Amino acid sequence: MKRTYNWFTKDNSGAKNEFAKYGHTCEIPEEMDDVAEYYSPETFWNNLAKKAFQLRTVSDISKSYTHHLRSHGAIMKERKRHLIYHNYIIHPYSYFRVIWEMILSVVIYVQLILVPLHSGFCIIEDGHLMEGSESYLDPSIITLDFFLCTDVVINLFTGYYSEPKKEVILDLKHIFLHYLKSYLIPDVLSSLPTNAAYNSGYDYSLLFLKLLSLLKMLRFITFVKYYTRLINFFHVRYSVSSLLLLLIGVGLYWHSITCYLIFVKLVDEFLETINPNLLPSDQPNLFSQNSYSDIYVSCFYKASMIIYTSWYTQENPGGLVEYCVVTIMWFCSKAIQFFILARTLQIMKGVNSSHQKYVEMERQLKEYMRDKQLPTYMRTRLLTYYDYRFQRNYFRESEILATISGQLRQEIIMHSCRQLVENVAFFKNLPLNLLVRIVSCLRGEMYLMNDVIVRANTPGDCMYFIASGTVAIYSTSGKEICHLEDGSHFGEIALVNKAEARIASVVAIEICEVYRFDVKDFVRAIHPYPDLLDSIEKIASDRMEKTLMLDEHNRREMAMKRVNK
Structure with missing residues (x-):
């Protein structure tokens, strides 16, 4: 089932439709992709199953917010792995997860408002604690609990991204262990349907x-x-998203303190019915003399005093429980105030945030484009380049590498190119010394959609390895020959035969990250290995021969069409 790409492999992954949105008119015949082939023949249930899989597998838009699925080829490879080995697992970068997390964000926010409100109000009748008129909230909270329980189940069948392995883990056993070590226990405890247990x-x-x-x-x-995942998905500005989260957090904290002050007063009054000496005689019965809205407003005011001052109210706390809780709330509020102040300063200044540095660099870039009066399409391409290059986190790589030792720099380069080394067949079975020498000579370059990387009939002085992205190969007559994706290489003819000009043009049909290997580095690294040099020369001669044959065939077809006209 593994797809291999060589000079004349057609992209049988539906590239004709995939790259049409990039402005690339594909001349290669579209073939059935792996998903369609897996769910053939086309019946109602197969089509339904295919739609369900497309919803739970990795989405194309994940290229914009992931570090390891940055090209069409990488996404198609991930889909095939998902389809064959882990069909019923939900991919963390799927459309389903985005939709589900949007729904759950709203559900959790509503629950964080209703639960304190529901907990705060009860009535004391005939010396007994009983549910009050807030019981109308029970159906809503029980419905929210259903969503939260469903979320736990869905999380048990959703893969996760492993930073050490640089891949998405889709194995059910590993997913369970990872969830158990992280959020499973808090999620289960917070999903208990306690309101369903309320009775008379x-x-x-x-x-x-x-x-x-x-x-x-x-x-x-x-x-x-x-919230953080959705912010990354929709590319919301860092300062806006951080301030919005602060406001949401402060609002929920304020609301929670208000409701729990009500709950504390309720507990004190309930205990007072058991032991009248616990509550001071001058304290009025809050729940017997006020409406629920008046109670909330009164406690909201007291919560404000706790949060922003050291003064509670003109009256002292009503009982022992209220004394203890108010003291704890006051200390927590002061700590949260300091955190909010520090966080706000960090957001506004951004000295410790690489993301904020990127935002500042982006602002300077926009000012530069405005000063140069660049056209709109050029501004869009420039912003796209910076966004893809830095992934919205700015760093000075050259300065970092300049401050470390040569050995450490070499190790970092090898680690950074690990994915390239694993994908490129050219590097298979090479001696370690030669591999290190070649990788250290590579120079990273990035090309946007429709950029011409190599132009036919021009002198060649380097070859390229594709780290991520897809390129289209065109003959000198303008005929599209094939697509090359992650792990492929091109341009080696110019290295083994310097007298020959480029025999094909190479155009990026999505954002491509490639590594350039210059002639001088090639000569210095490869020539001491005659067997490898012979292998490269053979590949180059085969490609040249086939390309020239196809080009000649295409010229004849065009000539025949002109004659027939």
């Missing part, structure tokens, strides 16, 4: 369930995780 009972059972429901606030961790 009262006193300590109801009090315990309301305390247990506070575990749902752990879902704020999940909310931040999903």
Whole structure:
């Protein structure tokens, strides 16, 4: 099932449709892709299964926000691996995950508002703690609990990106172990349907369930995780997204303190019915004399005093529980205030954020383009280049490499080119010394869509290795021959036969990251290995012969068409 690409391999992954949106008119006949072939023949259920797989497999848009799936070829390879070995697993970079995380972000936000509100209001009747008129919230919270329980199940069948391995893990056993070590326990505790357990009972059972429901606030961790992913997916500016998250967090904290002050007063008044000496005699019964809206407004004011001042209210806390909770809330509020101040300064200044440095560089770039009065299409291409090159995080690679030792620099280069070395057949079975020498001579370059990398009938002084991206090969007569993707190479004819001009043009049909290997470095590195040199010469001569034959055939066809006209 493994697809191999050589000089004349057709892209049988539906490239004709895939690259049409990039402005590339593909002349290569479109063939059935792997997904369509897997779900053939075309029946209703097969088509339904195919649509479901396309929804849960890696999406094309993942190129813009991932570090390892940055080309059409890499995505098609990932889809094939997913299709064959882990068909029923949900890919973390799929459209389904984006849609689901958008829904869950709204669900969790609503839950973080309703749960404290539901926990704060009860009534005391005949000396017993009972549910109040807030019970109308029960169906809504139970529905939200259903979504959260579903989220736990979906997460157990969703792969994750492994930073050490630089790949997405789709094995069910590894997914479970990773989830268990990270978010499984908080997610399960925060998904317990405590409201479904409410009944006509009262006193300590109801009090315990309301305390247990506070575990749902752990879902704020999940909310931040999903929020961050969606921000990266939609490329929202760092400063805007960070300030918005701060405002959401402060608002939820303020609302939670208000509701829990209500809950604390309720507990004190409930304990006072058991032991009248626990509550001062001058304290009014909050729940018997006020409406729910008045209670909320009163506690909202007290929460503001706790958060922003050291003064509570003109009255002292009503009981022992309220004394303890107010003290803890005050200390937590001061800590959160310091965090908000520090975080806001960091966002505004951005001295410790590579992302913020990128934002500043992007702003300077826009000012430069405005000063030079560049046309719109050129501005778009320039911004696209910077976005793809730096992945929205700015760093000075040349300065970093200049400050380290040669050995360490060589190790970093080898690690950076690891994916290239694994994908390129040219590097297979090479001696380690030669491989290190070649890799250290490579120079990274990046080309945008429709950029001409190599032009036919021009002198050649280098060859190229494709790290990521797809290029189209055209003969001198303008006939599209094939596509080359990740791991392929081209231009080696110019290295073994310096007298020959380029026999084909190479055009990038998506953003391409390539490594250039110059003639002088080739001579210095390869010539001491005559067997490897012979192999390269054979590949070059075969490609030259086939290209010239196809070019001649194309010229004859064009001549015949002109004669027939």
